[in-house]
Amino acid sequence: MNLQDLSIFKNQCLINGQWSSHSELIDVRNPADGKILTQVPYMDGIETRLAINAANHALSSWKSLTAYKRAEILMKWHDLVVARANDLATIMTLEQGKPLNEAKGEVLYAASYIKWFAEEARRAYGEIIPSEDNTKKIHVTKEPIGVCAAITPWNFPAAMITRKVAPALAAGCTIVVKPAMETPLTAFALLGLAQDAGVPDGVINVLTGDAKKIGAEMTSNPIVRKLSFTGSTSVGAKLMADCAPSIKKLSLELGGNAPFIVFDDANLELAASELIKSKFRNAGQTCVCANRIYIQKGVYKQFSEVFLEKVKQLKVGNGLEAGTNIGPLIDQKAVRKVRQHIEDALCKGASILIGGEPHSNSDNWFPPTVLLNANQTMQCANEETFGPLAPLICFDTIDAAIQMANSTEFGLAAYMFSENHRTIEKVSSRLEVGMVGVNTGIISTAVAPFGGVKSSGIGREGARAGLDEYLEIKYVCYGMGLS
DSSP, rough: OOOSSSGGOSSSEETTEEEESSSSEEEEOOOOOOEEEEEEEOOOOOHHHHHHHHHHHHHHHHHHHHHHHHHHHHHHHHHOOOOOOOOOHHHHHHHHHHOOHHHHHHHHHHHHHHHHHHHHHGGGGEEOOOSSSTTEEEEHHHHHHHOOEEEOOOTTTTTHHHHHHHHHHTTTOOEEEOOTSSSSSHHHHHOOOOOOOOHHHHHEOOOOOOOOHHHHHHHOHHHTTEEEEEOOOOOOOOHHHHHHGGGGEEEEOOOOEEEEEEETTTTTTHHHHHHHHHHHHHOOEEEETTTEEEEEGHHHHHHHHHHHHHHOOOOOOOTSTOOOBBBBOOHHHHHHHHHHHHHHHTTTTOOOEEEOOOOOTTTTTTOOOEEEOOTTHHHHSSSOSSEEEEEEEEEEEEHHHHHHHOOOEEEEEEEOOOOHHHHHHHHHHOOSSSSSEOSSSOOOOSSSSSSOTTTTTSSBBBBHHHHTHHHEEEEEEEOOOOO
16 A cells, blocks of 8 residues: 555454454455455444443543543644544545545545644533522533444545544543445544544444444444434434434434535636536535536626636546546446436436546546536436536526525535625525535535534534534532522
């Protein structure tokens, strides 16, 4: 793997501080060429229960540490991640496919969550509330919720872990993590560094294997008091139902169908550049990427020309090769979905401006594709493509753009481009989403609350709200007696 520090590479699960294997193994493949990188354990509910018990055993001592001590350990973890950023990025590119520079950017982005929550650990403030009379004092405190479980996706194998693990540890919780089977190596390496930073045995546990059996144990085990999941809405709904009997606290970051709206008065050069970032980052495999591109009638032709010139400059190839902008899709299922959306759009009147056919390099590569004359009836406007497909849809009025943007069950992110402050205020306030990017295509940051509404989930990650997801509020009423 051409790593500077070979010790960072791990292919075993971490349970109660021990790296453990299993009699059953599963291949981890490079999506760029299909070659096997290594094998990892295929564990099930039995090992999950052991990990949960280990987390429960470690809970008392971990939450008893001062917030300052937990913050100190988190900062050591942050420093190790930054120091090993190149190796972590190499591992990520090999198992996930994204370009190396983009992978390193994700590693540093992931590290920013560790640093943020290390700082927030010391700010989990309670409050004293004035009583209605002099016979009582009201104190409110925040306490760790307990043992947590996290299920993370393959598209951001580092950031999706630190957004969950860092606040859990900062709050004083312990956690069991199940990373995606496509990208377990980044998780193992990242959490191995947490162990090196001084996180005690059992505080973090990570295992790979049977998703149904592991998920079933996480949702049914009464020891687990909180579940955080990033993935599809259908799976999130199933996990939510399975957690209901034990009334677990939930954070669900689910599907998206982000509108990207360009108004007549927008800076078209800026809008096109930001659309490139939003749409084609990670080959379009992001939950907040632009999925439906709405262009106002007066600039539709001009914008499509500006955008086309920028798309032509993108290089598709192996993520380890210099200059690559778009790596392979994660697997053939992802390729088939992109092709299906293109074929459906063509049948309903769209035309291809650029792209449209799988790249010759490999079965999993697909070039950036732009569709003209797309409309609301097409699958690409109603389903999350999760690939490098940009359908350009024309609209007339501001109200029409808002109506089309909101005509979806999802509400994660939206983007709009305008130089008119009244338009910005009107549209951003009426968009039914959890996050809005105004004249920018990149909105994710550790300091802001990340999450959606409607079928895009519940709860927030990042910011102060991200720490609150792992805390319970306790109210203590002190009787002062009669004076």
